[in-house]
Amino acid sequence: MSPKQWEVVYAGRMSAAAKQTGRAAPRGRMDKRQAILAAAFDVFARRGYAQAGVDEVAAEAGVAKATVYNHFGDKETLLREAIAASAEEATAKNLAAVERLVDSGGDPRELLEDVGFRLIQCYCDEQSWALRRLLYAELAHLPDLLEIVQVRASARVRQALADRLARLALAGRLRITDPDAAVEQLSALLTGPLEARAEWGTRRLSAAEMRQVATAAIDTFLHAFGSRA
Amino acid sequence: MSPKQWEVVYAGRMSAAAKQTGRAAPRGRMDKRQAILAAAFDVFARRGYAQAGVDEVAAEAGVAKATVYNHFGDKETLLREAIAASAEEATAKNLAAVERLVDSGGDPRELLEDVGFRLIQCYCDEQSWALRRLLYAELAHLPDLLEIVQVRASARVRQALADRLARLALAGRLRITDPDAAVEQLSALLTGPLEARAEWGTRRLSAAEMRQVATAAIDTFLHAFGSRA
DNA sequence: AATGATTTAGACTCATCAGTCTAGTTTGAT
């Protein structure tokens, strides 16, 4: 990649970060910064925040420890930024799945099963499990992590899903009075069974098993919210 | 309490622990042991495993640090035992709720809503959130915690619930083919919405809100599994 | 009262690790 292109990425991220958080603008070269964030997330996810050493992150990022401190100031900020970046990434994938929820005239069951399956795939992604683990783990002493993930990830996906369900209801494909309540039930049905089945993220699920969970979830959902119930 | 009574408790716990884990028998006086376990869980839950100091646990238990080591050998064992004890306690409460699920001839909706509400109350207990947080947090580097909680807590409650649902189905109050699948859907509907609503355990839910979640869950559940669907 | 096990306060060792500092090297832009 040429220097010009890096600049574009750099400027893009800077303005986004500035708008959203008002934090001091990141300094230093962008490729290093990205590498550090990725390494930090991996190491934190693998070892836990307290057990992870900044030296270790630096080593995995192929960077000197001082560079980490030059970019992020301290370990806590590094965690926050790594989590925020990872959450952003995961959200994008989730939104892409929700976007497929458009009425194409066919049986809504098939459509919902497809989108449900895709959402389950997102949820079962290794990084996704790691993100939730990290969040749960550090929530007690870094309560502001919640805001990062809830506002910038979870709430956005729910909002998008509610919008799509509302449109399907308006088109007569579903019988929904409160789209938010419907989303609440749907996402519970989709993700609830995964905790136990995937053994809280320690076991990989086969595509078949994920499909099965999606089918069961949509079946129950349609009994409650389908138009020809 | 008299010394005799302590002996009884002591022996009881020893044999149970020996059967289940094969760990070395606990030594020392039982009241101290209990106090340490309770304090350890509190401190670990409040600060996280790595951030918690054994000195801190000892202080909160009103005990010398050496006593902690005399009872549990090291910090990791202390965590395991504290989690196991807490999980046992939580399971007992859950099972008590499930036990109320008996056909009394009336509308099954009311019955299910009552039991659902009670299960939600258990789930939203401060200690219950702390337990899940701790579990999630340390699962990555102590995988055997999963077995403790899954086998001795989660699975037992699901089993009991499946049994009760099967009896209701047999009595014609529900239309269920696979009780395990029904339990999976039901518990997803009951607990799924709580994560977001309780902001992952950082916010206390009102009884009214818990009731509302229970009502919505049972409503959806009965659309799918009620006999006069 | 005697005894053996348990508990206690607190000092102590040793390892780990966040964060700093230094002195020299690389890099990108002009």
Add this chain to the structure above:
DNA sequence: ATCAAACTAGACTGATGAGTCTAAATCATT
């Protein structure tokens, strides 16, 4: 080619905390 900013290796400090040890005190039992 030059310059300033970014990067590097690695030594260093200071704090924290797990686990041990000791000598005295307390407890339960006989």
